[in-house]
Amino acid sequence: xxxxxxSPQSLTVWEGxxxxxxxxxxxxxxxxxxxxxxxxxxxxxLLISILSVSDKKExxxxxxxxxxxxxxxxxxIIDSQPGDSATYFCAASETGNTGxxxxxxxxxxxxxx
Amino acid sequence: xxxxxxxxxxxxxxxxQTIILKCEPVSxxxxxxxxxxTKIQGLxxxxxxxxxxLMEDGGAFKDRFKAExxxxxxxxxxxxxxxxxxxxxxxxxxxxxxxxTEVFFGKGTRLTVV
Numbered sequence: 001x002x003x004x005x006x007s008p009q010s011l012t013v014w015e016g017x018x019x020x021x022x023x024x025x026x027x028x029x030x031x032x033x034x035x036x037x038x039x040x041x042x043x044x045x046l047l048i049s050i051l052s053v054s055d056k057k058e059x060x061x062x063x064x065x066x067x068x069x070x071x072x073x074x075x076x077i078i079d080s081q082p083g084d085s086a087t088y089f090c091a092a093s094e095t096g097n098t099g100x101x102x103x104x105x106x107x108x109x110x111x112x113x
Numbered sequence: 114x115x116x117x118x119x120x121x122x123x124x125x126x127x128x129x130q131t132i133i134l135k136c137e138p139v140s141x142x143x144x145x146x147x148x149x150x151t152k153i154q155g156l157x158x159x160x161x162x163x164x165x166x167l168m169e170d171g172g173a174f175k176d177r178f179k180a181e182x183x184x185x186x187x188x189x190x191x192x193x194x195x196x197x198x199x200x201x202x203x204x205x206x207x208x209x210x211x212x213x214t215e216v217f218f219g220k221g222t223r224l225t226v227v
Contacts, residue, residue, distance in 0.1 A: 034215075
């Protein structure tokens with residue numbers, strides 16, 4: 001049983017388009033939600049994160065939205081570039097003094113020139 | 114600044130062998146994690162250390178997987194005996210203590226068991 005669910009599993013967009021990835025979770029005690037980006041042969045790297053007290057966080061072309069009532073979050077990438085082609089993971093952290101993350105299964109993004 | 118360093122990057126083992134994967138966390142980090150990554154299961158937590166103390170040892174992985182942290186700058190993951198189903202990428206990660214802090218990952222060790 002996946003505690004963090006992501007969709008879609010894979011996605012192809014054209015260069016310059018907007019990418020939208022979504023994620024939902026079960027545990028209402030989760031309060032920290034990072035998105036990680038992973039290129040082939042590399043480990044995941046933090047892209048952007050949001051705390052449950054916020055509903056939006058923006059960093060350049062990347063924006064994450066959080067809906068506490070629906071237990072959903074999303075990642076929007078505007079002006080998508082071929083260099084954004086990677087696998088994206090949403091994750092959630094349990095409350096308390098721990099950095100342990102629960103990950104979704106990931107979305108593989110391909111940006112076509 | 115050195116990130117998380119994992120060695121070896123690739124490992125091929127025969128079924129039944131013992132293998133040891135190594136990890137050096139970011140200097141000063143208190144928390145260390147071992148994850149297993151596969152296409153089907155995604156990233157699964159194997160072990161979690163805080164200040165060298167084992168905080169969590171993933172239940173499904175207890176019998177043949179053993180992680181140790183002998184000092185604050187070095188950790189090992191031993192798989193004994195290996196099975197073909199253990200073929201995966203093993204990721205080590207570290208962070209400062211506390212929720213909401215960035216977790217840094219190494220590049221991983223790709224293990225193939227034949």
